[in-house]
């Protein structure tokens with residue numbers, strides 16, 4: 485039997501917990517983790533740091549880099565934390581890595597505001613949260629993946645994500 489390793493994007497708006505949770509999902513599944521924030525062109529990071537939201541033209545080249553990382557990780561599997569806010573962005577990733585599954589992390593605005601305000605030393609200003617929420621398109625019923633509410637302990641979130649991926653057939657039963 486041919487086993488393929490999982491390619492997973494942990495998606496959602498800024499400060500929803502993609503990096504924190506994604507690292508632990510990767511550990512649990514025994515695959516590498518990467519943070520797509522580290523793949524942004526420097527100009528994108530500076531734009532966000534200055535308080536200006538990215539637009540589609542800023543994101544396409546970055547998404548192509550993320551897609552290439554997924555595509556080249558077919559042998560090892562990969563969990564990557566990447567906002568992937570719009571359906572069109574996820575379609576772009578699937579062009580290069582069609583088997584990609586998404587863990588969509590969701591939180592109420594109050595939880596997000598508290599988490600964005602509570603962290604220090606991050607380039608993303610909390611003021612950009614509103615534009616992130618305005619851009620977000622939830623995972624569609626026809627998209628491979630799972631929606632997980634993150635108003636919970638990290639262990640519970642990882643449990644739910646891993647169970648959802650198993651139920652969706654992304655990882656073995």
Ligand SMILES: Nc1ncnc2c1ncn2[C@@H]1O[C@H](COP(=O)(O)OP(=O)(O)OP(=O)(O)O)[C@@H](O)[C@H]1O
Nearest residue numbers: 497498499500501502503504599603608636637638
């Ligand atoms: N389940 C949780 N419970 C409590 N705090 C959490 C939880 N998950 C994440 N956090 C905290 O919320 C903040 C945002 O988390 P994190 O940096 O992982 O989000 P992110 O989605 O990767 O953000 P960004 O995309 O902006 O880099 C951090 O300070 C993190 O420690």
Ligand SMILES: O=C(O)[C@H](O)[C@@H](O)[C@H](O)[C@H](O)CO
Nearest residue numbers: 497498499521538567568608
């Ligand atoms: O698509 C975007 O607007 C970006 O990827 C942002 O989501 C940030 O990189 C991330 O959230 C860091 O805070």
